[in-house]
Amino acid sequence: MINKLFKSRLFFLCLGLIIAGSVGVYAYTISSSDVSYNNSSSGLEANNVKDALDDLYEKSNAGIFGEDIIVANWLNEKYTVSTTWETMQPTVYSNSFFENNNGNLRFKKAGKYRIYYQSAFDGGSDGQGYIRVLINGTQVATCGNYHARCDNRLIYYDANINVDDVVAIQGYTTNARWGARVVVSIVLLKDE
Numbered sequence: 001m002i003n004k005l006f007k008s009r010l011f012f013l014c015l016g017l018i019i020a021g022s023v024g025v026y027a028y029t030i031s032s033s034d035v036s037y038n039n040s041s042s043g044l045e046a047n048n049v050k051d052a053l054d055d056l057y058e059k060s061n062a063g064i065f066g067e068d069i070i071v072a073n074w075l076n077e078k079y080t081v082s083t084t085w086e087t088m089q090p091t092v093y094s095n096s097f098f099e100n101n102n103g104n105l106r107f108k109k110a111g112k113y114r115i116y117y118q119s120a121f122d123g124g125s126d127g128q129g130y131i132r133v134l135i136n137g138t139q140v141a142t143c144g145n146y147h148a149r150c151d152n153r154l155i156y157y158d159a160n161i162n163v164d165d166v167v168a169i170q171g172y173t174t175n176a177r178w179g180a181r182v183v184v185s186i187v188l189l190k191d192e
Contacts, residue, residue, distance in 0.1 A: 055096060067190060068114070071097040072105060074169050074184040079122075081179040085132070085170040088182050097188070104168045107161050109188075116156045116185045119144055119171060122178045129180025133157055134168040158189075 039046055046055050072093035080086045087103040098105040121129035130144030141157035143150035161167075173180035 051096065069188045069190075070185055071113075071188050072184075072186040074182050076181055076183055078171070078182045078184075079179055080171045080173060080182070081176045082172050083174065083176050085172050088169045088171055090169070090184075093186075101166075104166050105186075107163060107165045107167070110162050111160075112158065112189045113161050114156050114158050114187045114189055115141065115167070116187070117141060117143070117169070118150050118155060118183045120181045120183070121145070121173060121175070122181065123175055127173055127175025127178055127180075129171065129173050129182075131169065131171045131180075131182045131184070133184075134170065135159060135161075136166055137168075 036048055045051075072090050074088055075091040078088045078091060080088065089103045090100070090105065093100065093105060097109050098107060100106075115133055117131050117133055119129040119131035121127050128144050130142065131150075132139050132142035134140065140159065141155070143155055167186065169182060169184050171180055171182040
């Protein structure tokens with residue numbers, strides 16, 4: 001009888017249910033942005049753990065390496081076939097530095113920034129690709145050319161940025177068949 005019991009699928013099903021019912025695992029995750037942080041003694045502006053860690057990370061990178069910090073990029077895959085100006089979404093950006101509203105990045109931190117930019121047309125010499133940088137809706141920098149990426153020059157624009165200033169990167173092509181690429185980096189310059 002016991003041998004029959006151990007060979008019964010029903011027995012093992014019941015045994016499994018009993019074990020599963022008596023052993024429970026409970027896991028709970030709390031997002032660091034949901035945990036409050038008292039900033040009264042640190043001097044940080046952060047009021048939650050996530051922002052405090054992000055702030056600390058950025059300050060330690062600037063202090064340890066003494067280098068400029070890249071805070072946003074529009075990499076080579078940012079591609080437009082629009083024949084009118086189109087606002088391009090960034091590939092990556094720091095949430096500690098920006099709030100993104102459909103590609104318009106609102107600065108959260110004031111400072112001296114350098115914006116490197118280039119445009120490339122993908123179809124040879126039967127069209128051109130253009131790029132422009134807008135700050136608070138005003139064009140501050142632009143370039144365009146055939147496939148040679150703005151005459152192969154390293155082009156940048158330096159700006160003293162205030163909190164709530166807005167930067168937008170726009171591009172267009174003169175030939176929608178081929179399209180154009182925009183490449184941009186926004187860099188927070190170290191104190192000089």
